Amino acid sequence: MFTRRFTWELEENAYTQAMAARRKSGLPVFDLTIANPSQAGFVWSCEELSQSLVNSENSFYAPEPRGLLEARKHIAQYYHGHSADVLPEQIHLTASTSEAYSWVLKLLTDPGDEVLVPVPSYPLLEFLAALECVETRSYSLRLKDACWRVDAQALEAAVSPRTRAILCVSPNNPTGSILSAEDRDILRRVALRHGLVLIVDEVFLDYEKNSDDFSATPLSSLAGEDKVPLLALGGLSKLALLPQMKLAWIVTAGLESWREAALKRLDFIADTYLSVNTVSQNALGIWFGQSPILRHIVQQRLYANEKLLRAWCCGNPHGVRLLEREAGWSAVLELPRGITEEKFVLYLAKHAGVFIHPGYFYDMPVAMPPVCVISLISREQELSQALPLIDEALKHH
Ligand SMILES: Cc1ncc(COP(=O)(O)O)c(C=O)c1O
Incomplete structure (x- = not known):
């Protein structure tokens, strides 16, 4: 009865379920996967936006x-x-x-x-x-x-x-x-x-x-x-x-x-x-x-978060490495070899409320060490609170 152009499983996967369960529990959540700028605090003022929509041509x-x-x-x-x-x-x-x-x-x-x-x-x-x-x-x-x-x-x-x-x-x-x-x-x-x-x-x-x-x-x-x-x-x-x-x-x-x-x-x-x-x-x-004014604020957050991650990697006893970024909103981090990306991100979501993307989500090369991706538009405070929790999780893997 339905198209066969896609055959993907439409149920929530284990990771989405873990994120939803954590949110529902009321325990703290540190969402470092955020890609929607309007949910990361970069909102146009209501007044400015309303003004921009006033046009007799409408x-x-x-x-x-x-x-x-x-x-x-x-x-x-x-x-x-x-x-x-x-x-x-x-x-x-x-x-x-x-x-x-x-x-x-x-x-x-x-x-x-x-x-x-x-x-x-x-x-x-x-x-x-x-x-x-x-x-x-x-x-x-x-x-x-x-x-x-x-x-x-x-x-x-x-x-x-x-x-x-x-x-x-x-x-x-x-x-x-x-x-x-x-x-x-x-x-x-x-x-x-x-x-x-x-x-x-x-x-x-x-x-x-x-x-x-x-x-x-x-x-x-x-x-x-x-x-x-x-x-x-x-x-x-x-x-x-x-x-x-x-x-x-x-x-x-x-x-x-x-x-x-x-x-x-x-x-x-x-x-x-x-x-x-x-x-x-x-x-x-x-x-x-x-928009340049708002983009400027985004750039400042990207730099601040990247700086935080770089400092964290420098002193990181587990050898987490931050890859170079030429542009964009994401930080790619190499994790210690031996870690299973899926297990690690699930553990973090369930036990620490920290949400990050696993490298396989983006088809990172299998020859690379395991990888995770962190959104650099995450709120700075959330990122700084999440890093010690990631450290703690690394100890268990
Ligand atoms: C590389 C890339 N292209 C396109 C899009 C989607 O853009 P739009 O919101 O205009 O559909 C995204 C959204 O994150 C993206 O990362």
């Missing part, structure tokens, strides 16, 4: 598949700030980056086709693909000089006759790695050689480690690509700390002939759903203008 509905031109102009301007020439005509608004993924997969694939996904990376990619009846094949990123890099051989080896696209996440979640010039060359070469499209998720583009310095050059986006067919995805969830406003986008880039053909087809897909609300589109300019 009374009118223009069913425009790409989204309202004014909103797309603000996004094009955002890309100019990231060294990418993007025209408003190249942009389609969507309700979320996840929806953007579903549209670009509809654009590029047929059931049974394949897309290449980086590992380790954002776990939702597999689900987003499955919901479009698309298979994922992974290409492993390689840890080189403390940075995660694209491995040309692994990428080539993953291509099959059914491959249609290469997905990249830059800055990557959770490794925090940014595609280097060499990585970008490899991706372009492989895409051109096999006639593939690059899909680049840049939702963390504004969180480079040094970008708290307002004079620093913002990271360059891949959306300015003019040769290889490329679809760049971005959105407000991280950029403006507004996941609740449900606004994201797709930039179609590459050779003009390809771009035109892709844009027309995306128009058709977008026109079928028309999922973006008018109020958010009309407020976009204000949100772009004001």
Whole structure:
């Protein structure tokens, strides 16, 4: 009776159950997995947000598949700030980056086709693909000089006759790695050689480690690509700390002939759903203008938490190691060999109320020591209270 495009167990897994039980018990909880900025204390003031939504244009509905031109102009301007020439005509608004993924997969694939996904990376990619009846094949990123890099051989080896696209996440979640010039060359070469499209998720583009310095050059986006067919995805969830406003986008880039053909087809897909609300589109300019202040506060927390973790690792008797981060919101920590990630995170959740993500959740390489991932947007006090509890748990493993 139901679709077979996904067959996952829909019951809560042992970890989710342990977290729910701990919350229900009323005992202290230290949630270091938090990814939702609005639940981590980064909220727009109610007054500011309400003000931003007041616009006489909100009374009118223009069913425009790409989204309202004014909103797309603000996004094009955002890309100019990231060294990418993007025209408003190249942009389609969507309700979320996840929806953007579903549209670009509809654009590029047929059931049974394949897309290449980086590992380790954002776990939702597999689900987003499955919901479009698309298979994922992974290409492993390689840890080189403390940075995660694209491995040309692994990428080539993953291509099959059914491959249609290469997905990249830059800055990557959770490794925090940014595609280097060499990585970008490899991706372009492989895409051109096999006639593939690059899909680049840049939702963390504004969180480079040094970008708290307002004079620093913002990271360059891949959306300015003019040769290889490329679809760049971005959105407000991280950029403006507004996941609740449900606004994201797709930039179609590459050779003009390809771009035109892709844009027309995306128009058709977008026109079928028309999922973006008018109020958010009309407020976009204000949100772009004001979000740097909030991002600055986020960056301060990222630095403070990372500093705390570094100091903790330095004096840590168990040899926990903090991996380098180029950008993003996550800290990746290597745990002592011999620890079983699943047992360890379950123990922590049940006995100490500390919630962290195990490395396998992101497909960390099996050859690596066990790994855990901690969200750097966690509240500083929660993190500092949780670290001695993690130390205590390490003694038992
Ligand atoms: C790498 C990455 N892409 C996309 C998303 C989803 O973004 P949105 O809220 O716009 O769907 C997330 C959310 O955490 C993410 O980490």
